[in-house]
């Protein structure tokens with residue numbers, strides 16, 4: 001009797017804990033990076049894989065970075081034969097699933113760079129979830145070229 | 152003991168499926184939509200490059216890879232130019248001497264020659280950037296089947312972006328448009344397409 005009750009209590013406690021845990025604790029960010037850009041380029045994009053450990057869906061509602069004047073959530077769609085980049089209100093991460101931010105698709109757009117993007121100098125990007133909890137990431141800068149320049 | 156094998160197999164299968172569904176072919180499956188139903192004719196053109204007037208026929212005898220893009224393009228152009236850069240560096244010196252990569256801007260209002268000359272060498276010092284009047288560029292784009300239009304960019308921090316088709320046009324040594332390669336064609340795929348055009352000596 002007492003055992004069942006204490007088990008029930010534990011289960012209740014666990015579920016309420018997960019219900020009250022900040023979304024940022026339920027979402028993991030993997031393989032994040034910011035794309036290195038040609039000199040004088042004023043814009044770049046951050047890419048990453050988002051994993052949702054939770055049993056409920058979550059979403060990113062905004063992002064900020066000291067490296068850019070404006071940060072927006074964007075996606076690319078292929079429409080009328082053109083690659084169209086558009087702002088999106090949020091980026092959903094399904095319960096127990098992954099969302100991929102990658103070239104040609106969803107990305108966090110850095111507009112009006114305030115610092116030069118250099119290899120080996122990580123860029124700080126803060127993502128905000130639907131409950132206003134935040135996660136600050138330190139993302140490496142990666143070149144689009146798979147190989148190093150040699151000439 | 153047997154259980155461990157089953158578990159291992161399960162992990163392998165799961166990994167395989169995950170890999171399968173997260174690979175770039177997902178992006179590529181949408182390429183078919185891009186193929187236009189009327190074959191573009193291509194043909195000669197004259198625009199402005201680093202050292203003045205540049206015509207396609209100046210490169211007769213070379214294979215030209217032509218791309219339509221713009222320098223403030225955040226993602227699509229860097230992907231394709233990065234892959235063209237990889238391709239260029241994968242070629243032998245002899246092969247490289249028979250190939251010219253060029254980008255025509257679809258944003259002539261903002262892309263002056265200085266911007267083009269700052270942007271393209273980042274990918275490879277041999278890459279040519281071409282500009283012209285909006286009318287000249289529109290006429291050439293039409294012949295090659297490239298389409299583009301301005302689009303508002305978010306809160307206007309950057310003014311606008313340009314929606315554009317993202318093919319790379321392969322032009323043979325005789326100046327004839329022979330193939331259009333889709334967005335995100337890899338360096339290796341570009342190399343294969345180039346080598347198919349290079350006649351063995």
Ligand SMILES: [Cu+2]
Pocket residue numbers: 045074075085086107109225
């Ligand atoms: Cu964007």
